[in-house]
Amino acid sequence: MRARVSPLAWIAVALGAAIVVAPLLWTVLLSLKANSELMRDSGTAFSAPYTLENYHSILNGNMVFRWLLNSVIVSTGTTLGVLALCSLAGYGFARLEFPFRRTLFVFVLLGLAIPEQAVILPQHRLFADLGLHNSYPGLILPGLAGPFGVFFMTQYFRGIPRDLDEAAMLDGASRLTTFWKVLLPLTMPAQATLGVFTFLASWNSYWWPLISATRGNMFTLTVGLASAQMNYAQTSGLGFLMAQAVFASIPIFIVYILFQKHIVRAMSGAAVR
Amino acid sequence: MRGRALLILAAAAATLFGCSPGQKKTEIALQRFFGECGAVYGQTVDLAKAEGECGIVTALINKFNAENPDIHVEVNIVAWPGYTQLASQMAAKDPPDLVTMHQGVISDYSSRGLLEPMEPILRHAGIDPAGFTAASRLGVTKGGTIYGLPWDTIGGLFHVNTKLFAQAGLMKGGKPVFPNSPEELLAQARQFKAATGKPYFVQSQLNDAATHVRNLYTYLIAQDATIFPDPKHIQLQTAEARRVLALFKQLNAEGLSTVNQDNPAAIATFLNGGGGVFPTGTWMIGGFDQEAQTPGRPLYQSYAVFPYPRLWGHAASFVDGHSWVMPKRKRTPEQRAAIVRLLAFMAAHNFDWSRTGHIPASQAVVDSAEFKALPHRGDIAPLAQIGRPLPGYVRRQGAIEGLLGEDLGAAVTGQKPIDQALADAERRVDELLEQTD
Numbered sequence: 001m002r003a004r005v006s007p008l009a010w011i012a013v014a015l016g017a018a019i020v021v022a023p024l025l026w027t028v029l030l031s032l033k034a035n036s037e038l039m040r041d042s043g044t045a046f047s048a049p050y051t052l053e054n055y056h057s058i059l060n061g062n063m064v065f066r067w068l069l070n071s072v073i074v075s076t077g078t079t080l081g082v083l084a085l086c087s088l089a090g091y092g093f094a095r096l097e098f099p100f101r102r103t104l105f106v107f108v109l110l111g112l113a114i115p116e117q118a119v120i121l122p123q124h125r126l127f128a129d130l131g132l133h134n135s136y137p138g139l140i141l142p143g144l145a146g147p148f149g150v151f152f153m154t155q156y157f158r159g160i161p162r163d164l165d166e167a168a169m170l171d172g173a174s175r176l177t178t179f180w181k182v183l184l185p186l187t188m189p190a191q192a193t194l195g196v197f198t199f200l201a202s203w204n205s206y207w208w209p210l211i212s213a214t215r216g217n218m219f220t221l222t223v224g225l226a227s228a229q230m231n232y233a234q235t236s237g238l239g240f241l242m243a244q245a246v247f248a249s250i251p252i253f254i255v256y257i258l259f260q261k262h263i264v265r266a267m268s269g270a271a272v273r
Numbered sequence: 274m275r276g277r278a279l280l281i282l283a284a285a286a287a288t289l290f291g292c293s294p295g296q297k298k299t300e301i302a303l304q305r306f307f308g309e310c311g312a313v314y315g316q317t318v319d320l321a322k323a324e325g326e327c328g329i330v331t332a333l334i335n336k337f338n339a340e341n342p343d344i345h346v347e348v349n350i351v352a353w354p355g356y357t358q359l360a361s362q363m364a365a366k367d368p369p370d371l372v373t374m375h376q377g378v379i380s381d382y383s384s385r386g387l388l389e390p391m392e393p394i395l396r397h398a399g400i401d402p403a404g405f406t407a408a409s410r411l412g413v414t415k416g417g418t419i420y421g422l423p424w425d426t427i428g429g430l431f432h433v434n435t436k437l438f439a440q441a442g443l444m445k446g447g448k449p450v451f452p453n454s455p456e457e458l459l460a461q462a463r464q465f466k467a468a469t470g471k472p473y474f475v476q477s478q479l480n481d482a483a484t485h486v487r488n489l490y491t492y493l494i495a496q497d498a499t500i501f502p503d504p505k506h507i508q509l510q511t512a513e514a515r516r517v518l519a520l521f522k523q524l525n526a527e528g529l530s531t532v533n534q535d536n537p538a539a540i541a542t543f544l545n546g547g548g549g550v551f552p553t554g555t556w557m558i559g560g561f562d563q564e565a566q567t568p569g570r571p572l573y574q575s576y577a578v579f580p581y582p583r584l585w586g587h588a589a590s591f592v593d594g595h596s597w598v599m600p601k602r603k604r605t606p607e608q609r610a611a612i613v614r615l616l617a618f619m620a621a622h623n624f625d626w627s628r629t630g631h632i633p634a635s636q637a638v639v640d641s642a643e644f645k646a647l648p649h650r651g652d653i654a655p656l657a658q659i660g661r662p663l664p665g666y667v668r669r670q671g672a673i674e675g676l677l678g679e680d681l682g683a684a685v686t687g688q689k690p691i692d693q694a695l696a697d698a699e700r701r702v703d704e705l706l707e708q709t710d
Contacts, residue, residue: 040541227306227350236560
């Protein structure tokens with residue numbers, strides 16, 4: 001039986017939804033208007049005529065599909081890498097006994113407190129010395145060092161009863177088999193959550209791709225679309241700017257639709273037991 | 274006759290074999306901002322068919338590539354203004370061969386030895402720096418050395434709604450009547466408001482540091498005030514600076530200017546006939562003129578544009594400009610030769626670039642009938658002479674603009690007393706400059 005929701009709660013939720021949806025709706029409407037019309041009055045976004053001219057300009061850009069492909073490769077590569085590394089690290093911290101385990105775990109957690117800006121110079125220098133700028137590894141590797149993912153997976157593994165490991169071992173399973181065949185399948189909700197978060201963060205990432213991918217053919221979508229803007233985009237190219245925002249968010253929207261259940265679970269904290 | 278035929282044959286053979294598909298082209302990397310418009314202008318080589326900064330620069334490079342089959346200019350378009358990426362490329366020791374750079378930014382790079390002095394290259398390209406406008410020459414000269422090929426001058430202008438000016442009785446001989454002193458400005462602004470019911474000024478005062486800084490620098494230069502006495506200090510607690518801020522504060526306080534508008538809002542207000550003068554840059558001429566050609570629009574046949582009027586001292590205007598600079602890196606002799614040809618080509622097409630609305634860097638183009646025949650260009654041409662950049666030793670001009678803009682904005686909108694705003698701005702800029710090595 002469904003719980004009865006009070007009208008007040010309905011109003012509050014509707015109001016909250018309207019606050020969230022309004023700017024998105026406005027963005028979409030602006031993207032469907034001619035730039036010259038918006039320069040005169042952005043309020044015309046709420047009335048016809050509408051046009052697909054801005055989307056046409058984006059899709060006819062020389063490199064836009066290349067940037068899209070780059071973003072897919074980088075985001076997918078980063079996500080798969082993070083899932084593999086964080087699962088292994090999480091299992092290690094949760095289940096294995098080794099010297100300095102706690103110290104190392106704290107050390108990993110310290111990474112959460114270090115902002116990207118603090119390490120950007122040595123990181124850039126390192127990648128320059130390795131000749132990795134303007135390459136997929138150059139865009140993917142920095143994203144793999146994810147202390148949040150390690151912490152998240154460690155907590156999840158800790159929540160799985162040790163009895164399962166012991167039962168598997170009694171049946172003669174090795175540690176690797178226990179990890180691979182018994183425990184890993186049980187972490188799928190956490191994997192999905194971490195995967196979605198990592199993919200979203202990587203897709204929206206701007207700063208590192210901006211300074212690492214300095215050649216047009218290696219731009220990710222965020223950097224590429226920014227480069228396509230004219231200097232006065234917010235005034236004389238507002239419709240185009242908004243169309244870019246909508247275009248860049250379409251893949252994310254698709255990811256959200258596909259993984260909606262996991263995202264909601266993650267946001268509500270239900271994925272961590 | 275026979276010799277001539279042989280010569281033609283030899284030239285044809287050279288063209289055929291010299292530029293065969295198998296020939297290795299010399300590649301140079303050019304990095305620019307101005308946006309991407311390959312969808313519209315990707316194949317355009319006819320410069321007359323290109324419009325706007327992006328269109329014209331794209332068509333220019335297309336044309337150069339088409340006319341120089343032994344060279345390929347690889348274009349990298351970066352997000353405006355592109356200096357984060359350039360710094361990153363320099364750190365990785367892989368900068369491009371040619372880069373678009375604002376003249377006010379050059380000193381940040383030249384002072385660290387990251388740019389090539391350009392005089393020898395310009396000489397090879399047959400470009401005489403004496404032919405640059407005064408504003409352009411000053412803009413690319415840092416410590417006595419030229420570090421770029423100037424391409425234009427950009428600066429603030431008074432964009433005028435002449436219909437409203439006429440309504441206010443501020444037109445004479447078909448031209449707007451501008452003030453010659455702060456008192457005259459206030460009187461005309463009051464007269465304008467009384468006649469039209471609208472503010473004299475449309476100003477972008479929110480999130481627009483450039484507006485406040487442009488106003489201050491322009492009228493400090495006009496008063497011959499020393500803004501940066503040395504590379505580490507700014508001088509703002511002066512009578513000259515107080516005068517300028519007091520005027521703009523009074524304009525706001527008397528309702529003679531729009532307030533609480535950012536740049537898009539101010540543009541929309543001006544386009545819809547919401548005020549008499551919009552002080553903004555050269556880059557808006559194209560958009561405003563288009564409105565002036567559109568029947569039914571408030572600006573229809575009612576638009577004029579002029580440099581800032583003289584209010585104190587002498588006619589002056591704070592300006593910047595776009596230039597082409599060469600980051601230091603290893604290059605082959607062929608690449609150097611290709612760059613020389615490209616720079617010569619860009620300089621030769623300075624008129625085409627001036628269709629963007631910016632003032633050309635070449636004095637000959639500024640003086641040409643061709644340039645003056647473009648809409649409003651005769652009226653704004655004096656900017657090439659009265660325009661002054663900041664001294665070449667001033668670094669971090671972009672960051673300084675951001676800091677100054679906050680305090681100047683607070684002063685003219687009445688959020689901070691003028692003296693406090695100037696003291697705060699001076700302190701903050703000095704702290705920033707102190708950090709420069």
